Amino acid sequence: MLKKYADKDYYYIVNNILNNNEFRKIDNCSHHGISRLEHCVRVSYYSYLITKYLGLDYEKTARAALLHDFFIGDNSSKLKSFFNHSKIALENSDNLFILSDKERDIINTHMFPVNINKIPKYMESWVVSFVDKASCIYEGSLTVSRCFKFKLQNAMVISIFLIGRFL
Numbered sequence: 001m002l003k004k005y006a007d008k009d010y011y012y013i014v015n016n017i018l019n020n021n022e023f024r025k026i027d028n029c030s031h032h033g034i035s036r037l038e039h040c041v042r043v044s045y046y047s048y049l050i051t052k053y054l055g056l057d058y059e060k061t062a063r064a065a066l067l068h069d070f071f072i073g074d075n076s077s078k079l080k081s082f083f084n085h086s087k088i089a090l091e092n093s094d095n096l097f098i099l100s101d102k103e104r105d106i107i108n109t110h111m112f113p114v115n116i117n118k119i120p121k122y123m124e125s126w127v128v129s130f131v132d133k134a135s136c137i138y139e140g141s142l143t144v145s146r147c148f149k150f151k152l153q154n155a156m157v158i159s160i161f162l163i164g165r166f167l
């Protein structure tokens with residue numbers, strides 16, 4: 001995560017969220033075999049880079065992507081929270097921060113197409129949804145590679161193969 005924090009522009013945009021004590025509680029939650037905070041920072045940072053490159057609203061994207069899985073508890077074993085957690089993340093985010101309509105949409109629709117009922121309204125929401133899925137696959141591959149003592153390169157090869165299957 002250090003590389004992402006070292007990007008001063010990125011850190012300037014998200015630092016008030018990152019340093020919020022309530023938000024930082026997600027660092028203690030397990031998510032795809034890593035900390036939920038680490039997952040959220042990964043999704044936020046790569047969504048920020050992509051939207052910046054595309055000339056989209058990268059500031060709102062970075063903030064909302066960081067908040068997209070802002071909920072406490074383990075979602076891996078509970079099917080209900082798997083489908084509901086975007087709503088909970090939005091409620092938690094609304095309680096602590098002032099969000100724009102676009103930021104709210106990014107958080108609320110990030111589970112598309114797993115949750116087919118919430119379709120992204122903005123390009124930024126589509127980007128975050130895609131980066132979230134790619135990160136899930138990458139993080140899942142890392143966990144598998146750890147289990148079987150593969151090397152990091154193998155996790156990346158598995159990720160690229162799986163992402164390619166979905167495109």
Ligand SMILES: [Fe+2]
Nearest residue numbers: 068069085110
């Ligand atoms: Fe999520």
Ligand SMILES: [Fe+2]
Nearest residue numbers: 043068069132
């Ligand atoms: Fe996520």
